[in-house]
Amino acid sequence: MTTDVVGQLARLDPTSDRAVFRQIADSLRDAIERGRLGEGDKLPSEAQLVNHFGVARMTVRNALQLLQTEGLVIAEHGKGVFVRPRPPVRRLASDRFARRHRKQGKAAFIAEAEQAGVKPEVDSLVVKQEAPPKEIAARLGSTRKVLARHRRYLHEGRPVETATSYIPLDIAQGTQIAEPNPGPGGIYARLEELGHELDHFDEEVRSRMPLPEETRALQLNAGTPVIHLVRTAFDTDGRAVEVCDTIMAADAFILGYRLPAR
Structure with missing residues (x-):
């Protein structure tokens, strides 16, 4: 499923003055809000995101950290990053x-x-x-x-x-x-x-x-x-x-x- 999601993520806009890691976070956030990534779903791996966006691994990590700070995703050590469940x-x-x-x-x-x-x-x-x-x-x-x-x-x-x-x-x-x-x-x-x-x-x-x-x-x-x-x-x-x-x-x-x- 994550492979399909990666293909639907918006590409970076080289003309934008918005930081690259924020653009990546925007793309992942949009996938969550549109339901392409549902509650509990695993986000694409760092390697997949690095390959898709053509950026350094640290840039991807900064994007994922931003989503964690916003409370949209949670990271599980050794397993990956997942969409946070909605209020039950x-x-x-x-x-x-x-x-x-x-x-x-x-x-x-x-x-x-x-x-x-x-x-x-x-x-x-x-x-x-x-x-x-x-x-x-x-x-x-x-x-x-x-x-x-x-x-x-x-x-x-x-x-x-x-x-x-x-x-x-x-x-x-x-x-x-x-x-x-x-x-x-x-x-x-x-x-x-x-x-x-x-x-x-x-x-x-x-x-x-x-x-x-x-x-x-x-x-x-x-x-x-x-x-x-x-x-x-x-x-x-x-x-x-x-x-x-x-x-x-x-x-x-x-x-x-x-x-x-x-």
């Missing part, structure tokens, strides 16, 4: 916290993973009392200690998300929320059982490059950004009852929203 999970922000999921005994992560047809798993969980970060304390309206639930989520065995929930101690202490397993429906179901009927959630989402510890925790490939999402849950009295600080591998999710037109 669509996170429906307007639906994932619907009360019906809690009534079915499903926490939000489980509900969305099942809808995407993947197997969800939590492989790391730490529950402890701690002083919240300044930003979290501001959202909760208190600088006192909170109950923090740190966890890492996997899809089909791959780390894709870390999340820490911060809940005021006067709500969580001595309840099932402080247990490793908060029970069916997760902590939101427990909050409502405790009389904190949830009214709405505020979310802030931004994209950035990962910190070193985030790269390690999510086992990110070079060039992969993260989605940093901070969500605050409010009860019907207007009190912030939980803040969840989430880091997601950007290549593992699509964020979907339904917005009312009026």
Whole structure:
């Protein structure tokens, strides 16, 4: 297949002022975007690209490195360079916290993973009392200690998300929320059982490059950004009852929203 793809790659334009390695990257990127190279497909070898474009091996390597930095491809030592798989999970922000999921005994992560047809798993969980970060304390309206639930989520065995929930101690202490397993429906179901009927959630989402510890925790490939999402849950009295600080591998999710037109 790669031989056929090589023959379809655009030739270099000697009149262009665009660097040669960027032209090669443009050609390979176009093949990916047009579907000539699909998810998981192996790119032509360095030798094939050197022969096709008539350039030095280092020029080809620079082109491939550019595509890796953009997050389009991944290199596997001793095997080659492959098109990076597309995001497997669509996170429906307007639906994932619907009360019906809690009534079915499903926490939000489980509900969305099942809808995407993947197997969800939590492989790391730490529950402890701690002083919240300044930003979290501001959202909760208190600088006192909170109950923090740190966890890492996997899809089909791959780390894709870390999340820490911060809940005021006067709500969580001595309840099932402080247990490793908060029970069916997760902590939101427990909050409502405790009389904190949830009214709405505020979310802030931004994209950035990962910190070193985030790269390690999510086992990110070079060039992969993260989605940093901070969500605050409010009860019907207007009190912030939980803040969840989430880091997601950007290549593992699509964020979907339904917005009312009026």
